[in-house]
Amino acid sequence: MDTDKTAGNRKGRPNYPADFKRRLAIEACVPGISVSKLAQQHNINANMLFKWRRELRVGLFEPIAPALLPVLIKPARARLPSPRTAEPSNMIEIIIGDAVVRLHAGIDAALLQLVLQSLRP
Structure with missing residues (x-):
């Protein structure tokens, strides 16, 4: 067993594109989907797909396009403090x-x- 690997050696390890990772991670988040079966369908390790799904949930993948929502700003009204506060x-x-x-x-x-x-x- 060779344990003397040089730093940064990626030989034999595929480097998947970010959009592929994002697409599979989104698909893995669908309720009722089997992450293991999805990984098998795409010939990747299930643990890798679970990792991509965690990364997606914490926002590590860049968004494809920013979503802008309309905002309505109303003037703030002064509120009297309630007895509890x-x-x-x-x-x-x-x-x-x-x-x-x-x-x-x-x-x-x-x-x-x-x-x-x-x-x-």
């Missing part, structure tokens, strides 16, 4: 990436679980 000792603030979750006393545990699960990548 007036007492900082009854509030917990969780910052996860760009999301901020503020928890007030008496929050339903099932609702909290649902909100936190939706913040996972």
